[in-house]
Amino acid sequence: MSTEALEGPSLVLTNIGKRIGTRVVLSNISMSIQRGRIHGLMGPNGSGKTTLLRILASILGSDTGRIERHHGPQERIGYVPQRFCLYDELTVRENLRFQASMRGVGAAAVAEAERRFELGVLSMRRAATLSGGQRQRLLIAAAFMHRPTLILCDEPTTALDPAARGGLWALLRRESRTGTTVVLTTHEEADARECDDITRLQDGRIAASQAAAAAPARFTS
Amino acid sequence: MRRWARVRALCVKEMIQLVRDRATLGMMLGVPVLQVLLFGFAIQLTPRTLPVTIVANSPDTAARVARWLKNDVTGAVVQQARSTHDAQTLLTRGETLITIEMDSNPPRVTVDGSDPVLASHALAAIDRFTHGLANPYDGSDDFKPTVEVNTLFNPELRTQPYLVSGLLGVILTMTMVMMSALSFARERERGTLEGLMALRVRPFELIVGKLAPYFLLGVAQGTALLTAAHLAFDVSIPHSRLLLATACSLFAITNLVLGFLFSTLARSQMPAMQMTFFFFLPSSLLSGFMFPFIAMPAWARTVGELLPLTHFLRIIRGIVLRGAEASDVAGELRPMLAFCVVVTIAAALSCRLTLRRYPV
Numbered sequence: 001m002s003t004e005a006l007e008g009p010s011l012v013l014t015n016i017g018k019r020i021g022t023r024v025v026l027s028n029i030s031m032s033i034q035r036g037r038i039h040g041l042m043g044p045n046g047s048g049k050t051t052l053l054r055i056l057a058s059i060l061g062s063d064t065g066r067i068e069r070h071h072g073p074q075e076r077i078g079y080v081p082q083r084f085c086l087y088d089e090l091t092v093r094e095n096l097r098f099q100a101s102m103r104g105v106g107a108a109a110v111a112e113a114e115r116r117f118e119l120g121v122l123s124m125r126r127a128a129t130l131s132g133g134q135r136q137r138l139l140i141a142a143a144f145m146h147r148p149t150l151i152l153c154d155e156p157t158t159a160l161d162p163a164a165r166g167g168l169w170a171l172l173r174r175e176s177r178t179g180t181t182v183v184l185t186t187h188e189e190a191d192a193r194e195c196d197d198i199t200r201l202q203d204g205r206i207a208a209s210q211a212a213a214a215a216p217a218r219f220t221s
Numbered sequence: 222m223r224r225w226a227r228v229r230a231l232c233v234k235e236m237i238q239l240v241r242d243r244a245t246l247g248m249m250l251g252v253p254v255l256q257v258l259l260f261g262f263a264i265q266l267t268p269r270t271l272p273v274t275i276v277a278n279s280p281d282t283a284a285r286v287a288r289w290l291k292n293d294v295t296g297a298v299v300q301q302a303r304s305t306h307d308a309q310t311l312l313t314r315g316e317t318l319i320t321i322e323m324d325s326n327p328p329r330v331t332v333d334g335s336d337p338v339l340a341s342h343a344l345a346a347i348d349r350f351t352h353g354l355a356n357p358y359d360g361s362d363d364f365k366p367t368v369e370v371n372t373l374f375n376p377e378l379r380t381q382p383y384l385v386s387g388l389l390g391v392i393l394t395m396t397m398v399m400m401s402a403l404s405f406a407r408e409r410e411r412g413t414l415e416g417l418m419a420l421r422v423r424p425f426e427l428i429v430g431k432l433a434p435y436f437l438l439g440v441a442q443g444t445a446l447l448t449a450a451h452l453a454f455d456v457s458i459p460h461s462r463l464l465l466a467t468a469c470s471l472f473a474i475t476n477l478v479l480g481f482l483f484s485t486l487a488r489s490q491m492p493a494m495q496m497t498f499f500f501f502l503p504s505s506l507l508s509g510f511m512f513p514f515i516a517m518p519a520w521a522r523t524v525g526e527l528l529p530l531t532h533f534l535r536i537i538r539g540i541v542l543r544g545a546e547a548s549d550v551a552g553e554l555r556p557m558l559a560f561c562v563v564v565t566i567a568a569a570l571s572c573r574l575t576l577r578r579y580p581v
Contacts, residue, residue, distance in 0.1 A: 102422070
């Protein structure tokens with residue numbers, strides 16, 4: 001990929017607002033997310049991070065505002081939710097096959113995902129029998145198997161031990177270097193330091209937005 | 222003492238949960254009331270009406286017999302057929318219970334024996350009627366007191382063929398509605414719906430993809446039940462198997478889609494189960510499965526006509542017990558098809574709305 005292709009906005013959000021029931025969850029969210037960068041959404045519980053991520057994933061629609069998408073087709077979004085959203089009764093391989101079929105990628109993608117995320121030895125095990133970290137790895141493998149151009153992760157490091165966390169960050173770095181945009185939510189200061197850009201949300205509004213390098217040491221406090 | 226304090230805390234917690242779980246509370250209070258109302262007002266064992274068809278060339282003879290019937294047989298609803306063949310068709314369709322052919326010698330009375338309870342009532346009524354004929358109202362009639370009485374379709378008045386064929390409808394209703402009601406609610410409860418939404422799943426894909434396996438299960442269930450009924454109770458396997466398969470398929474699909482509609486309305490599996498139960502109760506009581514349909518009051522029959530099981534029971538009993546053909550059951554297939562179409566549209570709209578309003 002050329003340098004030019006890696007530059008420019010991947011997502012431009014203008015005045016995004018969302019109400020769930022009677023509660024205003026997001027209000028006047030305007031921001032630009034650059035292509036090939038890791039963008040962290042930070043904020044306390046209930047600040048609207050997950051809702052915003054779901055809107056970016058097109059799982060939810062916004063009530064107001066608009067999103068300009070420059071990351072490619074909608075099908076090329078990889079989404080890692082906070083909660084395990086694969087099937088406990090299916091084996092690792094069956095879950096990956098299901099994802100591959102739904103995304104229209106072939107069996108080779110399943111084998112590639114097993115190899116890339118070291119799931120080969122677990123492939124015949126049912127998802128219900130996996131540890132928290134292994135389940136998270138399976139979720140990430142499912143989200144990455146179709147080579148997404150936009151990756152959305154909702155607190156992806158929560159269930160991971162330090163080694164797995166390091167592995168995930170290495171993966172996200174590698175993906176972003178190829179031009180893939182990564183947006184993730186996190187509470188962790190350590191995660192924030194790994195991001196290229198950070199947007200802090202408070203009560204559904206943007207409280208601060210800046211490059212991570214310029215962020216104060218205790219950005220999340 | 223501390224143990225009792227803990228027990229009390231658990232009781233209070235449970236009570237708060239129960240009171241706040243409106244669906245469970247509604248079911249626990251509503252179902253007994255519904256049962257009392259249904260059993261008290263709707264369920265009767267003695268038929269209110271006995272549909273009788275008279276075949277007579279002479280209009281005078283037909284009118285005279287109709288008059289006698291109305292005087293001697295309580296609840297007789299008399300209609301006239303032009304020929305024996307027409308009368309036979311009405312019997313096969315289940316539209317009449319008794320036919321009286323005045324032009325044969327001696328007059329021939331045929332009773333539909335497929336429902337042993339109704340047939341017993343009909344035979345008793347015919348017995349009273351023919352006894353009455355021994356003392357005719359006027360001495361000039363040509364109707365001889367001797368009549369030939371036949372019981373058609375189930376001459377031995379066996380209960381098993383009637384109940385077992387009906388059981389197919391009840392089992393399909395219970396399993397198909399319940400399984401599909403749980404399917405979508407389970408996705409929602411476990412959080413896997415979010416994964417499906419991230420895969421940009423469409424309502425059509427969800428409905429067809431989720432219900433097709435249960436449909437195959439329903440086919441297997443129906444085949445197993447009919448085979449067992451044939452082997453254990455000598456219930457005949459009808460010639461019109463394609464018609465049987467079509468009716469069973471339409472009925473299974475109708476129930477599956479209805480269950481899916483419940484599933485989209487419920488936030489978790491428990492309310493979905495409760496909705497299934499609320500539907501199943503009137504279905505089993507007002508469809509004519511256990512109690513004669515014509516014994517119910519008009520309002521209960523109106524409710525019964527809205528239930529797909531009512532029409533399916535008429536179809537399946539028509540096919541299995543009376544050898545009905547497609548033309549005989551078309552009148553029952555149509556309302557079932559209409560119900561299926563309406564419920565499918567409602568399920569698709571509800572699914573679309575649920576996906577749009579997620580996570581509420």
